[in-house]
Amino acid sequence: MELYQERGFDQTTxxxxxxxxxxxxxxxxxxFPDKREVLFDGEADLRAALMHEVAEAPEGLxxxxxxxxxFRKAGRILEENRPFSEPRLAVIAVTPALRERDLxxxxxxxxxxxxxxxxxxxxDRLAGLAAQTGWxxxxxxxxxxxxxxxxxxxxxxxxxxxxxxTLAAASNR
Amino acid sequence: MELYQERGFDQTTxxxxxxxxxxxxxxxxxxFPDKREVLFDGEADLRAALMHEVAEAPEGLxxxxxxxxxFRKAGRILEENRPFSEPRLAVIAVTPALRERDLxxxxxxxxxxxxxxxxxxxxDRLAGLAAQTGWxxxxxxxxxxxxxxxxxxxxxxxxxxxxxxTLAAASNR
DNA sequence: TAAGTAGCGTCAGTGACTGACGTCAAGTAG
DNA sequence: CTACTTGACGTCAGTCACTGACGCTACTTA
Numbered sequence: 001m002e003l004y005q006e007r008g009f010d011q012t013t014x015x016x017x018x019x020x021x022x023x024x025x026x027x028x029x030x031x032f033p034d035k036r037e038v039l040f041d042g043e044a045d046l047r048a049a050l051m052h053e054v055a056e057a058p059e060g061l062x063x064x065x066x067x068x069x070x071f072r073k074a075g076r077i078l079e080e081n082r083p084f085s086e087p088r089l090a091v092i093a094v095t096p097a098l099r100e101r102d103l104x105x106x107x108x109x110x111x112x113x114x115x116x117x118x119x120x121x122x123x124d125r126l127a128g129l130a131a132q133t134g135w136x137x138x139x140x141x142x143x144x145x146x147x148x149x150x151x152x153x154x155x156x157x158x159x160x161x162x163x164x165x166t167l168a169a170a171s172n173r
Numbered sequence: 174m175e176l177y178q179e180r181g182f183d184q185t186t187x188x189x190x191x192x193x194x195x196x197x198x199x200x201x202x203x204x205f206p207d208k209r210e211v212l213f214d215g216e217a218d219l220r221a222a223l224m225h226e227v228a229e230a231p232e233g234l235x236x237x238x239x240x241x242x243x244f245r246k247a248g249r250i251l252e253e254n255r256p257f258s259e260p261r262l263a264v265i266a267v268t269p270a271l272r273e274r275d276l277x278x279x280x281x282x283x284x285x286x287x288x289x290x291x292x293x294x295x296x297d298r299l300a301g302l303a304a305q306t307g308w309x310x311x312x313x314x315x316x317x318x319x320x321x322x323x324x325x326x327x328x329x330x331x332x333x334x335x336x337x338x339t340l341a342a343a344s345n346r
Numbered sequence: 347t348a349a350g351t352a353g354c355g356t357c358a359g360t361g362a363c364t365g366a367c368g369t370c371a372a373g374t375a376g
Numbered sequence: 377c378t379a380c381t382t383g384a385c386g387t388c389a390g391t392c393a394c395t396g397a398c399g400c401t402a403c404t405t406a
Contacts, residue, residue: 013361024386029363062343096277103276104269129313129336136305144298161344163302168341170235171334187393197355202394351404360395369386376379 009095036101049074054116063122067134068161075153110135137164182268209274216278222247227289236295240307241334248326283308310337
């Protein structure tokens with residue numbers, strides 16, 4: 001992170017990272033599959049939290065409500081890690097290669113969420129679409145939270161899901 | 174495409190591609206910014222078509238209905254190019270590096286669609302969310318179209334947007 | 347006819363990643 | 377305590393994507 005902030009991601013070589021960490025370059029690649037992955041280490045935690053919250057959501061909730069519930073719960077991880085999340089997102093935002101990886105991670109998480117919905121008995125087709133739609137709202141809320149930190153993530157999430165209803169209600173078919 | 178299908182993307186070197194095309198390796202990189210981009214050449218066409226259809230959709234339509242309209246129109250590009258789209262998608266599907274790029278392109282197109290919605294007067298916040306939601310439905314329909322070619326893309330699109338309403342209507346808040 | 351200029355080949359690099367091999371310290375079994 | 381395994385690391389050599397610099401050639405355009 002230090003180096004990525006100092007020189008930017010592209011101007012940082014893996015040799016420099018290894019040197020700063022006091023190890024050999026080869027060792028770096030034994031810990032991370034590639035240079036980008038360094039910034040996506042917490043993904044497993046978020047994934048586990050999301051899957052857990054989807055599974056444990058109250059019975060009888062509609063798919064989107066399950067997701068809102070899960071995102072609100074899991075969102076706490078983001079809020080608590082804000083001091084780390086902030087510079088991390090800043091670096092990702094200005095580096096196309098990292099944005100690509102970020103999108104890939106998001107897609108993977110979305111698929112995991114869809115699978116969790118299916119395990120709750122949500123119909124196959126609907127689960128995938130619900131996960132993607134819900135993720136869009138979540139992503140939207142997270143972005144708004146970064147841009148407008150005066151409100152907490154929870155409020156942004158409620159707002160985004162309300163917007164979802166507004167959009168669907170206004171549509172004719 | 175020939176080489177990517179024969180050996181797979183990762184096992185194909187840029188030198189081989191250049192040789193097969195009868196040019197120098199350096200020349201390859203003058204035509205494409207990188208090895209992946211070869212498979213994403215038609216993107217500009219799709220983007221132009223989408224933006225055009227969003228702009229030209231009938232007045233008074235709700236955001237999601239504008240998108241359904243635009244996707245139905247632009248979807249014809251995909252249907253007409255199916256002989257090329259099919260192997261292309263197959264290669265992308267089995268190559269993580271290409272999936273990443275694909276997601277990045279999708280995100281970029283989504284942003285373009287959102288911008289087109291804003292130009293129609295859709296409110297800023299709503300435009301972004303509508304674009305992402307609509308894209309989720311579009312993506313879903315395209316996937317279903319690949320998996321179940323017996324129905325045409327149009328039918329899949331209508332179905333996906335119907336599912337969107339089902340999801341929203343079943344949700345309580 | 348002279349002066350671009352656009353497309354290409356050649357060459358020499360840089361940097362991300364990989365495989366093979368050697369080393370060394372911390373167990374673990376006997 | 378000794379032999380043996382095991383896991384984390386260093387070293388070295390190599391591949392491959394990609395880049396900058398330079399020079400050639402054909403084709404415009406003044």
